[in-house]
Amino acid sequence: MRLDVVTIFPEYLEPLNVSLVGKARARGQLDVRIHDLREWAHDKHNTVDDTPYGGGPGMVMKPEPWGEALDEILASGDGEPVIVVPTPSGAPFTQQLAVELSAKPWLVFTPARYEGIDRRVIEEYGDRVDVREVSIGDYVLAGGEAPVLVMVEAVARLLPGVLGNAASHQDDSFAPGAMADLLEGPVYTKPPEWRGRGIPEVLLSGHHGKIARWRRDEAFRRTDRNRPDLIERADPAAFDKHDRAI
Numbered sequence: 001m002r003l004d005v006v007t008i009f010p011e012y013l014e015p016l017n018v019s020l021v022g023k024a025r026a027r028g029q030l031d032v033r034i035h036d037l038r039e040w041a042h043d044k045h046n047t048v049d050d051t052p053y054g055g056g057p058g059m060v061m062k063p064e065p066w067g068e069a070l071d072e073i074l075a076s077g078d079g080e081p082v083i084v085v086p087t088p089s090g091a092p093f094t095q096q097l098a099v100e101l102s103a104k105p106w107l108v109f110t111p112a113r114y115e116g117i118d119r120r121v122i123e124e125y126g127d128r129v130d131v132r133e134v135s136i137g138d139y140v141l142a143g144g145e146a147p148v149l150v151m152v153e154a155v156a157r158l159l160p161g162v163l164g165n166a167a168s169h170q171d172d173s174f175a176p177g178a179m180a181d182l183l184e185g186p187v188y189t190k191p192p193e194w195r196g197r198g199i200p201e202v203l204l205s206g207h208h209g210k211i212a213r214w215r216r217d218e219a220f221r222r223t224d225r226n227r228p229d230l231i232e233r234a235d236p237a238a239f240d241k242h243d244r245a246i
């Protein structure tokens with residue numbers, strides 16, 4: 001997978017050099033290219049923003065630098081990318097969308113700043129390629145770089161061979177399948193006792209069926225406590241299927 005990121009804060013994307021994504025880049029599983037938008041702003045001050053038409057607070061990112069940047073990037077690759085635009089007014093970024101994007105060969109992320117990008121940029125490239133406006137949550141940030149870090153990690157960990165244990169994401173919270181729409185249950189490791197706190201006996205039993213059922217029940221309990229909205233959405237048949245499987 002090729003990932004391009006266009007930003008006025010390239011240093012904000014340094015975390016893509018470490019940990020899971022950094023290792024995937026080093027192994028050649030990910031081709032990550034970070035671009036400084038100001039390279040396509042040609043005035044003396046490399047200006048990328050201006051006042052909003054119609055008035056109002058803040059500044060808007062000018063279309064010209066984005067147009068030159070995206071034209072050059074799209075011309076540099078094979079096929080067409082999905083352009084992912086982080087914005088507070090986007091569609092929710094979900095595990096389902098992460099799975100969909102992980103199957104794409106090329107993603108271009110356009111994290112903006114200020115009040116966002118001139119709408120004509122989204123329209124221009126929406127006429128040419130698949131453009132997704134996406135939000136990582138119902139809160140307001142100052143720009144799109146942190147959302148890009150979140151989305152890249154969520155997508156990269158789904159790529160074959162990136163996570164050490166293939167099973168690691170199969171029981172994720174929100175992962176499709178028997179535990180779909182349930183949060184993950186609690187996890188434990190050694191020592192067997194810590195500050196007078198032990199381990200649930202079932203996890204020491206070696207009885208895989210009982211352990212799976214306990215984990216399913218704990219997942220249900222945690223979901224009911226922290227995300228009751230997911231309980232309504234969950235498909236009861238998925239639980240039956242999971243029960244039959246354990």
Ligand SMILES: N#Cc1c(-c2ccc3ccn(Cc4ccncc4)c3c2)n[nH]c1N
Binds near residue numbers: 134140142
């Ligand atoms: N994804 C995502 C986001 C953002 C986000 C993303 C990109 C930009 C670019 C600029 N801003 C600042 C801004 C713009 C308009 N209205 C308010 C603030 C951004 C915020 N905030 N909250 C989220 N969940």
